[in-house]
Amino acid sequence: MNPPEKPLPYLQGLWKLLDNPIEAWSRAVYEEPYVLRGNDRQTLLYATDPAMLKDILLDRMAAFPKDWMSDRVTKPALGEGLLTAQGEAWRWQRRAAAPGFRPDNVAGMTSVMVAAAEAALTRWREMGDGARLDIATEMTAITFQVILDTMLSGGEGIDVPVAAARITDYLETLGKVSVPDLLQWPTWTRIALAPRGYRAIVYLKAMVDRMVARRRREAGRGDLVDLLMQAQDPESGRRMDDGLLRDNLLTFIGAGHETTALSLTWSLYLLGLDPGTAARVRAEVSEIAGEAAITHEVAERLVFTRQVVQEAMRLYPPLPLVTRMCGEDTEAGGVAIKAGTFVFIPIYALHRHRRLWRDPDAFDPDRFAPEESAGRHRFAYLPFGGGPRVCIGQTFAMIEAVAILATLVRGAELTPDPGHRIRPLVRVSMRPQGGMPMTLRLRP
Ligand code: HEM
Incomplete structure (x- = not known):
């Protein structure tokens, strides 16, 4: 994707903001340490200077709280939980x-993760060589099962394909900035104008409410649900009521x-385009694990596979x-920032920034080798x-x-469909538009 050479004209910029914000970011966002835009009513700061980002996210974080726009997008589904609370x-x-x-808790969960991947491979073997898979849907099925099995004791009563489809419904409708947001209409208007998103919220909340009601009646199972049910605020003595849970x-x-x-x-897509790197991953796995299943200790030693991710x-x-x-009026990275400035941390542009990365658009996992990463600023790479x-x-x-x-x-070689145009589309997360069709070839 080539960024626009200049900031888009006002109306076109607004349209892109609604449709796919990353396509609105001009070349300067990928080249300058920061870009300030706006008018007398609203200033927008695109921050990509690592020192400035450190101030915003860490050293002066009290001056940079979460904003009303992301509240409008996330709160209808996530209420006052950990991601949205302040x-x-x-x-x-x-x-x-x-x-x-x-980490010690997570170590005990790796076998569940591997089992979910093995189950997918078993399904793929039944489909046979040459099968066409939507890898985006396949990966969602695997990781959804993992989160239920590791954190929610299997999540009885949750229908994974239906719940995943409702989450997609939410993200595709309410999971992006819409006209009522730009006009600052009350939040209920954006929900009223998106019936598919509204139905998704109702379904997902009822699904979790049933789980909470059941778990309140049952004995503990030692999972995340128990941890949150038992948690108590040391200062106020408060516990999580059913709504917050x-x-x-x-x-x-x-x-x-x-x-x-x-x-x-995205890892499988990039490996599919680069068979040499895929072969290096296979060689590493075979050297460290042999024919045996991947254990937590093995996964920790898969240094190159990690670099690919x-x-x-x-x-x-x-x-x-x-x-x-x-x-509040403050400064970040040595630049004065006025109260009320809207701050964009454009991670996609930061990760392809011309001043921070050599050959920024190339796929090169070796740049994460320990010796290459040594001098990198912690805030130059912010996937998390x-x-x-x-x-x-x-x-x-x-x-x-x-x-x-x-x-x-x-267990498998996957090749991207050459006829499928890759367009990353932002709906809170960045999904490939139309999924990720790939062709399967099984390995012995
Ligand atoms: C590759 C996978 C993941 C990526 C790229 C990712 C990315 C992020 C990012 C960028 C944030 C910060 C948002 C902000 O500052 O506004 C965040 C926060 C959060 N993530 Fe993740 N995440 C991932 C996986 C997970 C997983 C597996 C969980 C839980 C099981 C999780 C739960 C959360 C929560 C609860 C927060 C809010 C934390 C807080 O505000 O204290 N994420 N994630």
């Missing part, structure tokens, strides 16, 4: 959920599978845009965000992506 309400929920994501479970279901599915989809998330970050609002609000699931997601990719690449 201040003290966020802090205690983060503390409450953290133990579920400790539902918001959080929907947050973990939503944030916890689609993003990882996309990191796998990191590079895929550089070129195609599952969350390509994070936003904030500047709440940064600072205290960094993704709580990043250790889980990385081991999951590596273990599943290694399992799939060992």
Whole structure:
């Protein structure tokens, strides 16, 4: 995708913002440390200077809270859960959920991740050589099952294909900025104008409410649901009521599978275009695991496979845009920022920035080799965000992506459909428009 040479004319820019924001970012966003745009009513800052990003996400994060626009997009589904809450309400929920994501806890979940990938391979074997798969849907099915099996004790009563379809309904309708947002109409108007999205919310909330009601009656199972049910705010003594519990479970279901599915989809796509790199992944897996199943210890040693996932998330970050609002006159990276400035952290452009990456559009997993990464600024690469609000699931997601990719690449070769035009489309996350059709060749 070639960015526009100049900022788009006002109306065309607005249309792109509604349709696919990354296509509105002009070349300057990929070349300058920051870009300020706007008029007397609203200033927009595109920040790609790592020092500026460190100030926004970490050192001065209190001055840059989450913004009303992302609230309008996410809150109808996720309410006041961990992803959307602010201040003290966020802090205690983060503390409450953290133990579920400790590395020792995650280590015990890798076998479940590998089993979900093996189950997909078994299905693919039944379909046979030459089968055409939509890899985006396949990866969503795998990672959805993983999140249910690892965090929600199997998630009884959840129909995975239907729930995944409802999440897509939500993302494709309410998961993007719409006309009522630009006009700042009340939130209910954007919901009223998107009946498909509204039905999705009703379905998903009822699905989780049933689970919460059942789990309140049952004995504990030691999973994330129990952890959140038992959590107590040390300061106020507050516990999660059913509504907040539902918001959080929907947050973990939503944030916890689609993003990882996309990191796998884009990894398989890039490997499909580059058989030499795919062969290196297979050689690494065979050297470290032999014929045996991928264990947690093996997955941790698959250094090159991990680099492939990191590079895929550089070129195609599952969350390509994070936003904030500047709440007070302050500065970031040495630049004065006025209260009320809308802050875009254009992760997609940051990861292809001309000043930060050599040959930025090329797929080259070796750039994540330890010696190559050594001098890189921590805030030049933000697939999981940064600072205290960094993704709580990043250790889980990385081991999951590596273990599943290694399992799939060992059992199958996938070739992208040459006739399918790849267009990354932003609906909170960045999905390939029309899915990712690939042709299967089974490996012995
Ligand atoms: C490749 C996979 C993933 C990617 C690329 C990703 C990306 C991100 C990013 C960029 C943020 C920061 C958003 C912001 O600052 O506004 C975030 C936050 C979050 N992620 Fe992830 N994520 C992934 C996987 C997961 C998983 C597996 C889970 C849970 C099981 C999860 C749960 C969350 C939650 C709850 C937050 C909010 C954290 C907070 O505000 O304290 N994510 N994620």
